[in-house]
Amino acid sequence: MNQEFKEIEYSEIPALAKRMLAGGYRMVQICGVTKEGENELVYSFDKDHEMVSYKVHVPFGTTIGSITPEYWAAFVYENEIHDLFGVEFTDSKLDYKGNFFRMSVKTPWKGAEKKDEGAA
């Protein structure tokens, strides 16, 4: 399995989605990771069982382009990333406006919590 994570700028995301769609790629997932002062998003696509992944660094408070105009199914991930990681998306084709998850704890998360006693 291809383990290369190509780094791109967040401004390149809509163009990336257009390129992948034109190339016949299926979207696999979008993942958010909270880092110091930023969120790291991992976009994965697949064609003929070969997966390619792209990493994007998004500073807190930054609004980025949605890929739902190209991959409508991405609304599942973008709304999740909005609710849990606080990333805002423009031009979303299905925006739940923060109501995708009904959480009893405060979100978005901003980094690791203090380790509890169960941790090694």
Added chain:
Amino acid sequence: MGKRTIVPFGPQHPALPEPIHLDLELEDEKVVRAIPSIGYVHRGLEKLAETRDYEQMTYVMERVCGICSFGHSYGYTGAVEGLMDIEIPDRAKYLRVIFHELSRVHSHLLWLGLLADAMGFDSLFMHCWRIREKVLDVFEEITGARVIMSFCKVGGVRKDVTPEMLNKVAGVCNEIEEEVRKTGMVFMKDTSVKNRLVGKGVLSKQEIIDLSAVGPVARGSGFDNDVRTTEPTYKALGFEPILRDEGDCYARCMVRVDEIIQSMNLIRTAIKDIPTGDFCVPVKGPVPVGDFAYRVEQPRGEGFYYVQGNGTKNLSRARVRTPTNINIPALVKTLQGCDLQDVTMLVLTIDPCISCTER
């Protein structure tokens, strides 16, 4: 234009064992739009990676879902092993395949039972679940647990399985196959079943690609995105994906019936060819800095596992993208234009697992 009405479907509904909500916008009896809502029972299990070490997270991951429990531990350990550059013994790979395919069999039988139950075909429902019990009995005899088995661990599997027990598993596979061939004929031939499924919720191959759908939903429309196709152990067992072209509810149902028979063959071949030797390797130390993505073909479709290490025993991120997560858009698409009476069948044929979705 007919009268427009919004009918709420779920989160509590007889067809749904778990909570998902759909706002069905109707024009007379036709659904013109469906808006899904999830997040009723989101548990934040991925978040626990920050406070549990990578070994403890195996136990957390297998609790993402009770039906595909083994598959989640398989996917997660595969990702951690990739990150830590651990090569597990061949015997462990075969044992994982045997357990994974047994899990697929019991998951598909559970689903077939639920489908029959939703149709009001209760005797068929009970037969499916009766057959399924045989798989759970095997799990219990080997691991002591029927659902969450803690069989997979980083580095291999937790215990070896004796040749006598493997022969017994092969025997149980013969029994299950004989029964599934009889029960499967009901799904294949019965008029009342076919009336509910044939020609309903059709998705073309291109729509599957556009909607990123996975699993039997994709394979029922002729799109092969079965992760097992490229998995070396499955290749050695002669795996070929099961595909159908109709793209309707019936095709998705028959893919699952055929996959049960296929899994029986894979298990018997794996038992015949299983190598001798170690069943795990020792694993020590923290996870290195870096990341690794791993995919496993769960009963409901491709599961995606991503881990990010930071040089400690905790992971910065443990991500699970479950198959239902990405089949919800396909469900929404199939609902557009369907009759209200078909909504239950359409929802069920994606085999929604909300427990997985609300990881």
